[in-house]
Amino acid sequence: MHDDLEGLAARLRGFAQERDWERFHTPKNLVMALSGEVGELVAEFQWLTPEEAGDLDEQTLARVRDELGDVTGYLVRLADVLGVDLVAAAHAKLDDSARRYDPEVYRGSARKAPPLPP
Amino acid sequence: MHDDLEGLAARLRGFAQERDWERFHTPKNLVMALSGEVGELVAEFQWLTPEEAGDLDEQTLARVRDELGDVTGYLVRLADVLGVDLVAAAHAKLDDSARRYDPEVYRGSARKAPPLPP
Amino acid sequence: MHDDLEGLAARLRGFAQERDWERFHTPKNLVMALSGEVGELVAEFQWLTPEEAGDLDEQTLARVRDELGDVTGYLVRLADVLGVDLVAAAHAKLDDSARRYDPEVYRGSARKAPPLPP
């Protein structure tokens, strides 16, 4: 995976500055934009059978990649505006999940507890 | 920003493997989990005024960071399962947006066109 | 189905008035609240197999009913604030879908076109 989140955040920042769109990029607006894009991503999968979703045809995968790009863009822009380090935040939540979901206890089970953590 | 998305994806993969949770991590399920976590993030902002949302108090920011961590985790896990490079996908969409939204034409305007692209 | 949407809208209006919460019930805030509640509903289904989701156990069904109640409440409150008749709006969209998806052409197919409309 191409790893430069900092570079992406900087490009998004410049993009907004050049168009004087920073005033639109408030946390409330960006969180709504993120939610809207996730809705588009969900819509790509809604009518697929589990089998189809697990083996996407090329056209669907291209659309899914586009939607994932939009979701990533808004997520990174929101985090930049809020000053949050996304990868550090994800690791912190995984540290919690590792404590909470002992592999011996939760192996193979989604019922005892929602297998949160991603 | 801590930049190691690959490292995060690998940790999430291991986390699922250790608990035999890979069978739950289908694309449909992960996209639903992502959507649910984004819903929790939205809920943090829903009653705030634009001013409050633009200057979060410490407790709210801590909860927002947690939710951003969950969102990032599921997004990275979903992309790993689908074989999509999130940062490359975001840059590809930004390339499109750069062509579509000429800074001279769209400066300061959210009306002529939705200022998509983050 | 208990059919009095008008009565529900009036109760929600009174509820907000009594607590002086009308100022929080702006369209942007209510649409965010609706989105957050739908996220909680999605979370109830995310790890279930299609079979489990099609035959919910009693506890899950009770939680799902709660979430559907929250979603309905915010949807009706939002429509009331915007002056939109939800049932008329749904019928209008179904009129479109009936024209667009000829039963002879689309029978059994979710591929030719997204079987939108529910």
Place this chain on the structure above:
Amino acid sequence: MHDDLEGLAARLRGFAQERDWERFHTPKNLVMALSGEVGELVAEFQWLTPEEAGDLDEQTLARVRDELGDVTGYLVRLADVLGVDLVAAAHAKLDDSARRYDPEVYRGSARKAPPLPP
């Protein structure tokens, strides 16, 4: 408000039967479709200022009405498939909220507790 939810549910049921789409209308799929449509509704509001959102121009209101129609359709179809009475479920949650949020204590405050209601 046009009040016949039963009639709408019956029309949606017939619509699916005529096209042999009932197999797509599983609870997981319908909850995803609902989530996707709510995402489209959110997108209509994301860049609006609070003032603009509180006084929608005619074109935006028409699009918002369309999206509310889609959201209502999927919500009613999902409830029909699950056997849930949406209005009764909303009243039950409001009964809880009425107990939980004493008007004397919570008047005008969105901080002490999220002014959930319904």
